[in-house]
Amino acid sequence: MDGFPDTLEQDELLLRPPTEADLPDIAHQLGDPRIAPWLATVAQPVDAQQARALLIHGQHPGEEVRLICRDNSVLGALCIGAALWYWLDPNHWRGGIMKRALTLAIHARFARPAPPLVATCHEDNAPSRALLCQLGFAPYPIGRRMFFQGTQRAEPCRDYLLAPEQWHLLHPPKIAAGQATLRPARQSDAATLARMLPRAGTGPWPEAETLPAFIETHRFRGAREGLLVIEDDTRRSIGMALIAHGGPALCFLSDADERRHRAGVEAALAYTGFAAL
Structure with a gap:
């Protein structure tokens, strides 16, 4: 995405691109059974090759992959591009970290003209659905099914849309x-x-x-x-x-x-x- 910053920082929270040195942390988190069921494109078990695919994905034009870090520790990651997706280490759930990280990233995306942002969420992922609504995303009226690599079946999901006008109205x-x-x-x-x-x-x-x-x-x-x-x-x-x-x-x-x-x-x-x- 043209003009999207390499790093974003607020207080102790830092968003930065992943590196080879981060692959063990990425693989460990992606393989966590509390995270894996909610990520459609991640097959289990996770190996180094899949973790490295995240670095490659972040090199595609318009796909901005950022690790969420604090005190030199990787807490999770997000990708903001054609779609929005993210995860957070369960040890840091319920602390408001993901909301802060997504707010930073979305603010940077909409600081310049950009198309609406779409996030797809599993219907059973109530915390993530609530988070998207808090950020201003609106759910599509009709759900759909998406194939999940982890379960090898189509799962019920719903798309959520955030237009730049809505973001600037709220922020x-x-x-x-x-x-x-x-x-x-x-x-x-x-x-x-x-x-x-x-x-x-x-x-x-x-x-x-x-x-x-x-x-x-x-x-x-x-x-x-x-x-x-x-x-x-x-x-x-x-x-x-x-x-x-x-x-x-x-x-x-x-x-x-x-x-x-x-x-x-x-x-x-x-x-x-x-x-x-």
Whole structure:
């Protein structure tokens, strides 16, 4: 996946690519009878060849395999690409580690334009199904059967879908701009933003009646473009920034707000790369 980081880190948690030195840990975890039943493509018993296949898979374009590590120990792994799949050492279940790791990986995936993400989960894997829903995945209305190498039969499964729009709605990016903050516009902002609009036909701004459609058309979707709301330090909406390929266009609620915040907003957009399009 173009632009996906080699490593991701948050506090003591590290996501990194696997190496040859990790093969014993990978083989041990894949062969654990508490993990193996949930992994469709892993045949049992697991040998070094199957563990090495994970390294090879991670070299395919768009397939990002990362080990989940803490204190130099391998806790599990995930792959984010055409599909999402993952596992965690049972000794670390129920600690929130997988949710944190997946959040890091999905955030990195949707930091750039990317297609929706699909994860397939065994119907009996209640913890994993709950985790996907917590992350914002929506279950397909109809299940299907998938062949599992470990059991040598087709097992009942369900696909779960996460669109970038849903991810950004649940995890809206925030940009610090001095005493102001920028965040993606929502439909609930329409009435407030309508009060800021300049004279109809001025620059890229719409008429007030078409503002809801404008917000939807310019919804932030992970690219460095979209309609952002500018809030002051009291969370009052004081302006908006339209980020497009021609550069940012700013509009403020009042002249006083513009004098106070324009320079900080422009500097923040330039620093984050939103102005360099």
